[in-house]
Amino acid sequence: MAERQIRICGIAGIPEIVPGDNLSERIVAALRKRSGAPPRLEPGSIFVIAQKVVSKAEGRLLRLDSVIPSPEAELWAERFHKDPRMVQAVLGETRRVVRMDRGVLIVETRHGFVCANGGVDASNAPAGTVVLLPEDPDASADRLRRELETALDCAVAVIISDTFGRPWRQGLTNVALGVSGLSPLIDYRGKVDSYGRSLHATVLAVADELAAAAELVMGKTLGIPVALIEGFGYEPASGSGKDLIRPPDEDLFR
Amino acid sequence: MAERQIRICGIAGIPEIVPGDNLSERIVAALRKRSGAPPRLEPGSIFVIAQKVVSKAEGRLLRLDSVIPSPEAELWAERFHKDPRMVQAVLGETRRVVRMDRGVLIVETRHGFVCANGGVDASNAPAGTVVLLPEDPDASADRLRRELETALDCAVAVIISDTFGRPWRQGLTNVALGVSGLSPLIDYRGKVDSYGRSLHATVLAVADELAAAAELVMGKTLGIPVALIEGFGYEPASGSGKDLIRPPDEDLFR
Numbered sequence: 001m002a003e004r005q006i007r008i009c010g011i012a013g014i015p016e017i018v019p020g021d022n023l024s025e026r027i028v029a030a031l032r033k034r035s036g037a038p039p040r041l042e043p044g045s046i047f048v049i050a051q052k053v054v055s056k057a058e059g060r061l062l063r064l065d066s067v068i069p070s071p072e073a074e075l076w077a078e079r080f081h082k083d084p085r086m087v088q089a090v091l092g093e094t095r096r097v098v099r100m101d102r103g104v105l106i107v108e109t110r111h112g113f114v115c116a117n118g119g120v121d122a123s124n125a126p127a128g129t130v131v132l133l134p135e136d137p138d139a140s141a142d143r144l145r146r147e148l149e150t151a152l153d154c155a156v157a158v159i160i161s162d163t164f165g166r167p168w169r170q171g172l173t174n175v176a177l178g179v180s181g182l183s184p185l186i187d188y189r190g191k192v193d194s195y196g197r198s199l200h201a202t203v204l205a206v207a208d209e210l211a212a213a214a215e216l217v218m219g220k221t222l223g224i225p226v227a228l229i230e231g232f233g234y235e236p237a238s239g240s241g242k243d244l245i246r247p248p249d250e251d252l253f254r
Numbered sequence: 255m256a257e258r259q260i261r262i263c264g265i266a267g268i269p270e271i272v273p274g275d276n277l278s279e280r281i282v283a284a285l286r287k288r289s290g291a292p293p294r295l296e297p298g299s300i301f302v303i304a305q306k307v308v309s310k311a312e313g314r315l316l317r318l319d320s321v322i323p324s325p326e327a328e329l330w331a332e333r334f335h336k337d338p339r340m341v342q343a344v345l346g347e348t349r350r351v352v353r354m355d356r357g358v359l360i361v362e363t364r365h366g367f368v369c370a371n372g373g374v375d376a377s378n379a380p381a382g383t384v385v386l387l388p389e390d391p392d393a394s395a396d397r398l399r400r401e402l403e404t405a406l407d408c409a410v411a412v413i414i415s416d417t418f419g420r421p422w423r424q425g426l427t428n429v430a431l432g433v434s435g436l437s438p439l440i441d442y443r444g445k446v447d448s449y450g451r452s453l454h455a456t457v458l459a460v461a462d463e464l465a466a467a468a469e470l471v472m473g474k475t476l477g478i479p480v481a482l483i484e485g486f487g488y489e490p491a492s493g494s495g496k497d498l499i500r501p502p503d504e505d506l507f508r
């Protein structure tokens with residue numbers, strides 16, 4: 001059996017991203033600086049890009065002083081010593097509140113993601129602002145992929161990642177919000193195990209695993225918002241982060 | 255900022271593991287075969303080892319014909335067209351049933367892991383048997399780490415991984431059950447972001463991210479139960495997979 005080797009590298013040297021920046025140009029410039037030449041990537045290389053820089057480039061910043069809290073937000077904020085404008089910012093991104101308990105606000109975003117605070121985040125944001133999730137992470141991933149492929153003359157995939165918590169387990173892990181160029185799920189159903197027995201319920205969320213792997217080189221304080229993954233064999237496919245959202249009628253923890 | 259590069263490699267050539275096998279010897283032999291010489295690893299290399307082979311080596315196999323289903327197991331099995339002995343095998347590993355609905359049985363195992371079927375699995379198991387989780391995955395990880403360090407003359411860490419589902423998101427991802435040699439969580443609380451603002455609720459489950467990364471080279475049908483991760487910088491620590499279990503009183507989805 002052939003051994004597969006995957007290499008994951010953080011891309012340093014990407015400057016602070018501000019609204020209107022061309023993110024793919026910044027990434028390519030950082031790659032160029034690194035290699036001292038036009039970078040040559042292995043076809044099928046995967047860029048994992050932190051949601052935070054995608055949102056910033058797309059101008060998905062909200063000034064807190066522009067937010068008028070609803071009475072519900074005021075009440076909740078007072079009870080748990082939160083900023084009511086921040087609570088309102090979360091509710092503004094919310095399709096459905098999943099849990100609002102013990103100071104934790106877990107919601108389903110307009111996209112369908114279930115996460116704490118609807119992905120609204122004040123860390124690594126300019127003073128007085130919060131960063132919202134991209135409007136359409138798949139569209140962002142598609143656009144970034146097209147731009148990177150043109151600039152690098154090489155087929156790549158793009159995953160836009162964010163750091164989510166999960167029930168039952170401590171700590172956050174990176175997951176994929178937007179995907180372009182690969183299928184986020186690998187379906188082993190119907191394949192056979194090493195005893196020749198068919199595998200039943202095995203669908204792997206590889207895009208989430210790729211996002212998690214990338215987080216290991218990105219870190220929260222390293223200032224490295226993009227990772228490059230090489231050596232992961234996959235069939236190119238259009239892909240969508242929406243495939244990673246469990247349909248409501250199959251979810252026992254709504 | 256220095257770039258970090260992580261390399262993840264599946265270790266091919268490990269034979270089918272049976273009860274009583276010395277798993278660390280099998281791993282070292284496969285490494286030796288690969289390099290044609292006594293393998294020299296980078297200190298701090300991390301072995302991610304699939305729970306399935308750890309359990310098999312430890313004899314954690316259950317013959318289904320030895321299982322006597324309880325009336326509860328019979329009832330549930332009939333309702334959802336399951337094997338009542340399999341349902342009983344799951345209940346035998348269970349401390350608490352979390353959800354028993356629509357044919358899905360999500361339980362808290364004796365260890366405290368919340369997962370489908372209590373980690374009891376028939377895939378890649380000898381005919382007529384199921385594989386149970388290791389009795390004490392941390393103890394297994396500790397033992398394997400000591401044995402690998404002695405054989406390889408090099409400090410390493412060991413993660414024992416399994417493939418779990420999760421609410422809200424489609425597909426399974428690898429997580430860490432047992433950990434030895436590194437802290438499974440990295441706590442960024444109190445650190446500052448690039449704007450000098452302190453990060454509040456950011457604890458990263460790096461052992462789960464390492465396990466997820468390893469799954470990308472292991473696959474379900476590749477027959478590669480062990481991955482080697484090099485280049486992940488970390489402070490050696492004793493570590494425990496128990497740190498990844500969210501305390502019940504902090505969990506909103508019990």
